[in-house]
Amino acid sequence: MIAEAHPPREKEVRRIRSAVIRFAGDSGDGMQLAGLQFSNASAIFGNDVSTFPDYPAEIRAPAGTLAGVSGFQINFSSYDIHTPGDRVHCLVALNPAALKANLPDLEPGGIIIVNEEAFDSIDLAKAGYLNNPLDDGSLDSYRLYRVPITRLNKEAVAGLGLSAKAVDRCKNFFALGIVYWLYDRPMEPTIEWIREKFAKNPETVEANIRALKGGHNFARATDLFPARYLVAPAPIAPGRYRAVTGNQAAALGLIAAGHCAAKPLFFAGYPITPASEILHELSRYKNFNVKTFQAEDEIAAMGAAVGAAFGGALAATATSGPGMSLKSEGLGYAVMTELPVVIIDVQRAGPSTGMPTKTEQADLWLALWGRHGECPLPVLAPLSPSDCFWTVIEAFRIAVKYMTPVIVLSEGYLANGSEPWRVPELSELPRILVEHPTDPETFQPYARNEFLSRPWAVPGTPGLEHRLGGLEKEHITGGVSYDPDNHEQMVDLRARKIAAIADDIPPIEVHGPESGDLLVVSWGGSYGSVRTACEELRQRGYAISEAHFQHLNPLPANTGEALSRFRRVLVCERNAGQFRSWLRFHYPIDAIGFTQVRGKPFPVADLVEAIELTLEGKDPNEHAAAGSRADGQRLHH
Amino acid sequence: MSTPPPGRALTAKDFTTDREVRWCPGCGDYSILMQVRKLLPTLGIPRENFVFVSGIGCSSRFPYYVNTYGLHTIHGRAPAIATGLKCARPDLSVWVVTGDGDALSIGGNHFLHVIRRNVDLKILLFNNRIYGLTKGQYSPTSELGKKTKSTPYGTIENPVNPISLALAAEATFVARSVDVDIKHLGYVLERAADHKGTALVEIYQDCNVFNHMAYAFATDKTVKADNVIYLEHGKPLVFGKNRDKGIRLNGLVPEIVTLGDAFHEEDLLHHDEKADAPHLAFILSRLRYPEFPEPMGVFRCVDRPTYDERMQEQIDAAVARQGPGDLAALLTGSDSWIVN
Numbered sequence: 001m002i003a004e005a006h007p008p009r010e011k012e013v014r015r016i017r018s019a020v021i022r023f024a025g026d027s028g029d030g031m032q033l034a035g036l037q038f039s040n041a042s043a044i045f046g047n048d049v050s051t052f053p054d055y056p057a058e059i060r061a062p063a064g065t066l067a068g069v070s071g072f073q074i075n076f077s078s079y080d081i082h083t084p085g086d087r088v089h090c091l092v093a094l095n096p097a098a099l100k101a102n103l104p105d106l107e108p109g110g111i112i113i114v115n116e117e118a119f120d121s122i123d124l125a126k127a128g129y130l131n132n133p134l135d136d137g138s139l140d141s142y143r144l145y146r147v148p149i150t151r152l153n154k155e156a157v158a159g160l161g162l163s164a165k166a167v168d169r170c171k172n173f174f175a176l177g178i179v180y181w182l183y184d185r186p187m188e189p190t191i192e193w194i195r196e197k198f199a200k201n202p203e204t205v206e207a208n209i210r211a212l213k214g215g216h217n218f219a220r221a222t223d224l225f226p227a228r229y230l231v232a233p234a235p236i237a238p239g240r241y242r243a244v245t246g247n248q249a250a251a252l253g254l255i256a257a258g259h260c261a262a263k264p265l266f267f268a269g270y271p272i273t274p275a276s277e278i279l280h281e282l283s284r285y286k287n288f289n290v291k292t293f294q295a296e297d298e299i300a301a302m303g304a305a306v307g308a309a310f311g312g313a314l315a316a317t318a319t320s321g322p323g324m325s326l327k328s329e330g331l332g333y334a335v336m337t338e339l340p341v342v343i344i345d346v347q348r349a350g351p352s353t354g355m356p357t358k359t360e361q362a363d364l365w366l367a368l369w370g371r372h373g374e375c376p377l378p379v380l381a382p383l384s385p386s387d388c389f390w391t392v393i394e395a396f397r398i399a400v401k402y403m404t405p406v407i408v409l410s411e412g413y414l415a416n417g418s419e420p421w422r423v424p425e426l427s428e429l430p431r432i433l434v435e436h437p438t439d440p441e442t443f444q445p446y447a448r449n450e451f452l453s454r455p456w457a458v459p460g461t462p463g464l465e466h467r468l469g470g471l472e473k474e475h476i477t478g479g480v481s482y483d484p485d486n487h488e489q490m491v492d493l494r495a496r497k498i499a500a501i502a503d504d505i506p507p508i509e510v511h512g513p514e515s516g517d518l519l520v521v522s523w524g525g526s527y528g529s530v531r532t533a534c535e536e537l538r539q540r541g542y543a544i545s546e547a548h549f550q551h552l553n554p555l556p557a558n559t560g561e562a563l564s565r566f567r568r569v570l571v572c573e574r575n576a577g578q579f580r581s582w583l584r585f586h587y588p589i590d591a592i593g594f595t596q597v598r599g600k601p602f603p604v605a606d607l608v609e610a611i612e613l614t615l616e617g618k619d620p621n622e623h624a625a626a627g628s629r630a631d632g633q634r635l636h637h
Numbered sequence: 638m639s640t641p642p643p644g645r646a647l648t649a650k651d652f653t654t655d656r657e658v659r660w661c662p663g664c665g666d667y668s669i670l671m672q673v674r675k676l677l678p679t680l681g682i683p684r685e686n687f688v689f690v691s692g693i694g695c696s697s698r699f700p701y702y703v704n705t706y707g708l709h710t711i712h713g714r715a716p717a718i719a720t721g722l723k724c725a726r727p728d729l730s731v732w733v734v735t736g737d738g739d740a741l742s743i744g745g746n747h748f749l750h751v752i753r754r755n756v757d758l759k760i761l762l763f764n765n766r767i768y769g770l771t772k773g774q775y776s777p778t779s780e781l782g783k784k785t786k787s788t789p790y791g792t793i794e795n796p797v798n799p800i801s802l803a804l805a806a807e808a809t810f811v812a813r814s815v816d817v818d819i820k821h822l823g824y825v826l827e828r829a830a831d832h833k834g835t836a837l838v839e840i841y842q843d844c845n846v847f848n849h850m851a852y853a854f855a856t857d858k859t860v861k862a863d864n865v866i867y868l869e870h871g872k873p874l875v876f877g878k879n880r881d882k883g884i885r886l887n888g889l890v891p892e893i894v895t896l897g898d899a900f901h902e903e904d905l906l907h908h909d910e911k912a913d914a915p916h917l918a919f920i921l922s923r924l925r926y927p928e929f930p931e932p933m934g935v936f937r938c939v940d941r942p943t944y945d946e947r948m949q950e951q952i953d954a955a956v957a958r959q960g961p962g963d964l965a966a967l968l969t970g971s972d973s974w975i976v977n
Binding site (some may be wrong): 040043044046189193196236237238239240241242243244252255256259264266268285286287288289290291293295296297299300301303304305306307308309310311312313315329330333337423424425426440459460461462463464465466467468469470471479480 | 640654656683684685686687688690693700701704705706707708709710711714717718719720721722723724725726728729746747749750948951952954955956958959960961962964965967968969970971972973974975976977
């Protein structure tokens, strides 16, 4: 092997504060796996990590085409980060299409590692290259490293008796080995993972480990790279950590909520991108007394959750935009019957089927208003992948305490992205107090407590037999009522019940100066990018503040007061301005909006620019449009 | 809220709410309600363990009139909501009350899947072949050509056969009765209550305002003996005022024969509700008036694991194998690390 032929030399080590790496290849090339391993290794090494998987909607788009390119981006750092990064430091491209699709995001002078054997005439043509970009000088402004990955990988795993196809499947690990050396990552966690994952297949274990080490040795032994990069561990609060994606965190949060409430969890779902993993995760944990039900459709999933809630279970469902549309009817029913259900909407780009694998936060209005009649309910949004855990627990706290359905607005980017998460002790989890009435003498189905909640009486309780339904309820007795005064009173009670939750949630916090010229506002999954942009600008001397909303309905009680302390309010969101309208609906503020709907998280640079423009009194969106045009031009050159 | 004193046997009165029943005078629903109220106290189940779940339509008012737990839900969705309830609470006796529009039109998908899964629910399908609550449009069971408010020139669509549909969906219990034949209806309801799994009972119900006498062929004492045939397990299919007619199979084709010199009872099709395969039940479901007498009774009754039972079994097996879930270990996962 090459590693034996060339003794390793000491290479220059460059210390950098952070780096962004993107693995890109065909959707069958195992890029998601390589990316996940790199991020886990980096997290275990002690870096802060944020990831962004980006894959096509087609399970196997035609091999070698731009449509079939799958990418996984990792931002790892020696300081606290909140985004997967705008600009890529190192791009690993396993075929021409992966190079072409991802080159626009590479920073000037960035590193490109290619599998040069994949740049044959067929694959070049599939990617739409007229000339081989490895040879035509078009990559001269980057640091290009051509590696015959196919052949070297084949040599590394030779002699194990694997089929040619199985051998070729190891090349993601070979590429990973190269990058592990380049960024001085520990290989042990990945080797351990391979051993566990393929335990039933010793040849595969051996092949993958050899490929990984082969790539590492190759990078170490050759003179290909002039330097290695070192990203020191970040100062992270002590504790036990693990990596979680948003969907994993949501699933864990649901199980934890069951623990907090001492109640069995019932989860109903219908497969939909990008929410299905929540159903997958939960269906594994049967020994936690978790019942999962894959329903015949979204409507049935919603209905089954309501039925289970009536039976006294902690009931939840998860979906994405198209499924939310179908669940509207069931949501209205849960509002009328005042039953606790948590609905997770992992938002994706719409309308209609839209771009199922691309992220967006444009279901806010649907969540707030997408039902007939006066039908208010609480809406929450997690701010990062791991925050999905806490948000789901908070959603259940509110659902049970106020006897209401609660919508959680996650999004594709949080659902699939991962970050290190400090694993909480069980003692850190809140208690969710559940009360079921048992006294027939005092029971009235629609009598209300101090929170305006009605009692959660469950079947099986003698003497409390009662009927719920979608027809308007008579105040206190819960009988069917068409009385005009009663309807008006019930509409008002339902609205006041939800509005009063404002006093039961944390006030909005302002980061930066308490008052001043500009408050930058974000909600949900835009947190990381907005936070990073604001920090960058404050470091550059701008006195700007920011506020992030996790409770969207009701808004925290101090929202109006907090907003009023700033001369200008800039609301940054990835839709056409939904949260800005929501704020203006409630408060007499002339908020400015900065919006993008590009199926991606906000690039920090775009936000920095938008904030600067706002400070100059200009329209932030005009320039952003110009920026998008520039982006488009980049795609075409 | 009244509670029957402990130890006293329950009666139909215990299952009667104080709400005035508000179906049209003469509606077939009254008779079904009476039979259900009569049956419930005989089942040995505490009143608080019954839940009646309905969708939308005239029939779906039913839960308001039965003094048990109840859910009057959304149009077509009762089977889905009941599935969630039964899975979460297998200890409850859950009944679904639905109609031909509710179950077979807007709720067709849920109807198919609840039966396929064999969730332990009793489904009472009140089939009046019309939309009553919305004042007289045709329903999925209305006969071809029927003139209604929405089809002044007659319908142009083929009706669905609920029993055939249920059998095709792997139903484990399917039966049919008619609202005014209270003795037979009581018997069929009792059989459904005794069945473990989805029990579908199609009840021919007279909407005396919008589709009056739709089932006169099966209720008019002067003709019904020639128009219906009562299914009895193991017995030959004999019918007619003089019990001189029968159904026999000619190959796979059923035909009416007259008993006498040419045909004897042993030549007739014998009913087998417990047949492993649903073929015979399906053939019976195709017998329609006026070509044939329509079968009443239990078409099929077979024992199969229920969905809710299997769901619980998987959980019990997982707990037995892995022990009860350890939340701290779950949160920690298999790839955690410590930062000091």
